[in-house]
Amino acid sequence: MMIKAGIVGASGYAGEELLRLLAMHSHVKVVAATSRNLAGKKIGSVHINLDGFYPDLTFENIDNNELKKMCDVIFLAVPHGASMDFVPELLNGSTCKIIDLSADYRLKTAEFEKIYGMKHKDPREAVYAIPEVHDVLKEAEKIKNIRLIANPGCFPTGATLAVAPLAKFGVLENVIFDSKSGVTGAGNTPSATSHYPNLTENIIPYKMTAHRHTAEMRQEISRLQPGFDNISFTPHVIPASRGILTTAHVFTAKKYTTEEVKKIYVDFYKDKPFVRIVDGVPSLLAIRGSNFCHIGLEADSKTKRIVIVSAIDNLVKGAAGQAIQNMNILFGLSETEGLWIPGLP
Numbered sequence: 314m315m316i317k318a319g320i321v322g323a324s325g326y327a328g329e330e331l332l333r334l335l336a337m338h339s340h341v342k343v344v345a346a347t348s349r350n351l352a353g354k355k356i357g358s359v360h361i362n363l364d365g366f367y368p369d370l371t372f373e374n375i376d377n378n379e380l381k382k383m384c385d386v387i388f389l390a391v392p393h394g395a396s397m398d399f400v401p402e403l404l405n406g407s408t409c410k411i412i413d414l415s416a417d418y419r420l421k422t423a424e425f426e427k428i429y430g431m432k433h434k435d436p437r438e439a440v441y442a443i444p445e446v447h448d449v450l451k452e453a454e455k456i457k458n459i460r461l462i463a464n465p466g467c468f469p470t471g472a473t474l475a476v477a478p479l480a481k482f483g484v485l486e487n488v489i490f491d492s493k494s495g496v497t498g499a500g501n502t503p504s505a506t507s508h509y510p511n512l513t514e515n516i517i518p519y520k521m522t523a524h525r526h527t528a529e530m531r532q533e534i535s536r537l538q539p540g541f542d543n544i545s546f547t548p549h550v551i552p553a554s555r556g557i558l559t560t561a562h563v564f565t566a567k568k569y570t571t572e573e574v575k576k577i578y579v580d581f582y583k584d585k586p587f588v589r590i591v592d593g594v595p596s597l598l599a600i601r602g603s604n605f606c607h608i609g610l611e612a613d614s615k616t617k618r619i620v621i622v623s624a625i626d627n628l629v630k631g632a633a634g635q636a637i638q639n640m641n642i643l644f645g646l647s648e649t650e651g652l653w654i655p656g657l658p
């Protein structure tokens with residue numbers, strides 16, 4: 314099988330990561346890479362690490378009608394608010410599948426409009442897919458839509474994976490996520506936060522009580538533990554280019570030992586190739602460039618707190634890698650196809 318793929322927003326960080334990972338996928342040929350600003354430039358002349366991998370591919374500003382005829386799958390790697398301009402046209406009269414990396418189809422419409430402060434132009438259901446937690450194909454069947462995947466946010470991916478086994482067990486009482494993100498999480502437009510003198514030797518907290526990803530975490534974690542939404546989240550930017558380290562402080566009604574919690578996690582993730590329960594603390598270096606999520610945990614022996622730490626690469630498991638994992642599932646391929654790549658320690 315050879316899947317023809319298109320990437321919209323291929324000049325951005327997530328788009329570039331899709332190009333890098335898809336270059337190693339034996340069942341995908343990237344036939345279109347769109348950019349408004351770089352149209353006419355060869356892929357390898359802009360993304361130098363890709364020089365030689367896409368000799369025939371040039372950034373183009375391709376019309377949606379053309380794009381949907383060329384592709385079996387289209388990845389949307391554009392900012393939130395932009396994807397909803399593409400989806401209706403791309404789905405209409407075509408058979409192509411869409412994997413949207415933006416936030417446009419992740420939340421229920423009313424919640425999206427409240428959190429993102431904009432009117433949704435294309436309210437429709439999509440399959441929200443963290444494959445280790447959701448049965449993607451079953452959920453697609455339920456809403457009779459296998460053509461639109463809402464790829465989860467980077468912070469919600471790390472956070473949900475950190476607490477999903479305990480949520481499924483129904484024992485969460487209060488959860489506080491403290492996350493540290495590399496600066497590529499903010500996209501490729503420079504800002505005061507990403508300016509080197511401001512960020513180096515520094516850690517910058519932001520949106521301390523009101524980050525938009527909190528709603529996504531509440532929505533998804535409450536699907537695992539119905540009725541539970543006592544979730545708080547504070548993000549920080551760290552002077553690293555990639556990676557999200559999330560420390561989840563989980564408070565439960567009863568006291569657990571580390572061994573008991575570990576067993577719950579090992580059982581929950583036993584058939585999930587990309588999640589590893591590690592001894593000790595996870596390291597961002599170990600998962601860098603890979604689709605793995607490493608999880609370390611310890612129960613506090615004095616209180617009813619369990620500390621769970623997850624590490625993902627925001628551009629891979631938090632974006633492009635998870636998008637490809639979802640594509641593999643939609644097209645009946647092995648989940649790990651093209652993604653069985655170790656981290657760069």
Ligand SMILES: NC(=O)C1=CN([C@@H]2O[C@H](COP(=O)(O)OP(=O)(O)OC[C@H]3O[C@@H](n4cnc5c(N)ncnc54)[C@H](OP(=O)(O)O)[C@@H]3O)[C@@H](O)[C@H]2O)C=CC1
Binds near residue numbers: 347349350631
């Ligand atoms: N960075 C990350 O870690 C993660 C990102 N995401 C999501 O993925 C999406 C892409 O993120 P990221 O790559 O970081 O962002 P970037 O800002 O790096 O890139 C986005 C690209 O989209 C293109 N673009 C911008 N606006 C439009 C528009 N209105 N129509 C068409 N193209 C447009 C631009 O390309 P050009 O101007 O050349 O056309 C730009 O290079 C976002 O929705 C983001 O929230 C999700 C998880 C993690």
Ligand SMILES: CC(=O)N[C@@H](CCC(=O)OP(=O)(O)O)C(=O)O
Binds near residue numbers: 416465496500
């Ligand atoms: C460090 C940093 O700035 N991170 C971004 C993550 C945004 C992102 O990736 O957004 P979606 O996952 O919703 O698409 C932020 O906090 O806004």
